[in-house]
Amino acid sequence: MKEISFRTKIFIGENSLDRLMKITSEKVFIVTDPFIEQSGIMKEVTNRLENKDNDYFIFSDIVPDPPIETVAAGVKAIQEFGPGIMIAIGGGSAIDAAKAMKDFSIKLSSQQQAMKFIAIPTTSGTGTEVTSFSVITDEVNQVKHPLVADSLLPDEAILDTTLVKSVPASVTADTGMDVLTHAIEAYVSTNANDFSDAFAEKAVQLIFDYLPRCYKDGNDLEAREKVHHASCLAGMAFNMVGLGVNHSIAHVCGAQFHIPHGRMNALLLTTVIEYNAEIQGFFTGGQSFAAKKYAQLAKIVGFPATNSRIGVNSLIQHINQLKKELHLPVNLRACGITKEKLLASIGKISEAALIDGCTPTNPRKPTTKDIESIVEKIL
Numbered sequence: 001m002k003e004i005s006f007r008t009k010i011f012i013g014e015n016s017l018d019r020l021m022k023i024t025s026e027k028v029f030i031v032t033d034p035f036i037e038q039s040g041i042m043k044e045v046t047n048r049l050e051n052k053d054n055d056y057f058i059f060s061d062i063v064p065d066p067p068i069e070t071v072a073a074g075v076k077a078i079q080e081f082g083p084g085i086m087i088a089i090g091g092g093s094a095i096d097a098a099k100a101m102k103d104f105s106i107k108l109s110s111q112q113q114a115m116k117f118i119a120i121p122t123t124s125g126t127g128t129e130v131t132s133f134s135v136i137t138d139e140v141n142q143v144k145h146p147l148v149a150d151s152l153l154p155d156e157a158i159l160d161t162t163l164v165k166s167v168p169a170s171v172t173a174d175t176g177m178d179v180l181t182h183a184i185e186a187y188v189s190t191n192a193n194d195f196s197d198a199f200a201e202k203a204v205q206l207i208f209d210y211l212p213r214c215y216k217d218g219n220d221l222e223a224r225e226k227v228h229h230a231s232c233l234a235g236m237a238f239n240m241v242g243l244g245v246n247h248s249i250a251h252v253c254g255a256q257f258h259i260p261h262g263r264m265n266a267l268l269l270t271t272v273i274e275y276n277a278e279i280q281g282f283f284t285g286g287q288s289f290a291a292k293k294y295a296q297l298a299k300i301v302g303f304p305a306t307n308s309r310i311g312v313n314s315l316i317q318h319i320n321q322l323k324k325e326l327h328l329p330v331n332l333r334a335c336g337i338t339k340e341k342l343l344a345s346i347g348k349i350s351e352a353a354l355i356d357g358c359t360p361t362n363p364r365k366p367t368t369k370d371i372e373s374i375v376e377k378i379l
Helices: 016-022 034-038 040-050 068-081 092-108 169-187 194-216 221-241 245-257 261-277 289-301 308-325 339-354 368-377
Strands: 009-012 027-031 055-059 085-090 116-121 133-138 143-148 156-159
Touching (some): 009 016, 016 116, 016 156, 027 040, 027 068, 027 092, 034 040, 040 085, 055 068, 068 092, 085 092, 092 116, 092 133, 092 143, 133 245, 143 245, 169 221, 169 261, 169 289, 169 308, 194 221, 194 289, 194 308, 245 261, 245 339, 245 368, 261 289, 261 308, 261 368, 289 308, 339 368
Parallel strands (some): 009 156, 027 055, 027 085, 085 116, 116 156
């Protein structure tokens, strides 16, 4: 027996930020990054809170790939301020850090048990506003640690398209490929089901249809909205069923080589699909579960898929074409990683990826050699 539940209330559409005006006479702890704090985006939040007599504190020490030390500082600030509501506004780093802060605060003080958590993403990529996942970085050992617990799920998520229209094209590309990777990995997860498949299929379709438009014109609000929704849908899919080795490797390589998470996922995606699919010959008989699912996904999205091999290759070709349209790097060398640097780290990468929390739901059980092979192929 399996249970499927959706705890997070999602607010979408025009003026969805007005949801904050229902907060009255509360102490509100806001987690964000320095850019958001100094931009007009923060005013959009604080103006709505001030109008309703709320006391708020802004914690803006968030950096990309938030380290453990930042989380500890946030926990201390929460304990001192004693908020009834936490609002995280920003990209995945801000929301992930806020999740960890809230979770550790609850463990340290029963007073924080009732603290409501509202997530407001300003990028379209992680889907973290609807997931029980958080990724925190150990800077000393250069490893990203995924945290997984139901207590990390936000109570509410606000998807306001106006907050993502100023995202730079390069970030739009990186985060959009993170969405695509989330959806595809969820689709072939060993825990995949009809419900997760429905979310994943729609997310993939929206990304192929609208991500290039977002990249070319950030002011295309229809495209922005569709990609923002795709991010949330993909998050709901993988939160139900998990991810795979693509993310396992990306967590380690991203921390090791300081490559943005979505870009690292994009570098790995087609190689991981080839590995999972295990396509042999030209016939459909005897092919893997993953190959059939990839082909099924290709067919649903509208790509040629008369058999599993054609479907898998078609999906790979369209992903490569999408990456080309988004001007993404084709390999690690294009990201400044030399062969010597890779070989010096590959043992550590494969060991850490093998025990990563995303690996158990990968459709093919990898070995250390498999992971090393995948990483070497993207050099």
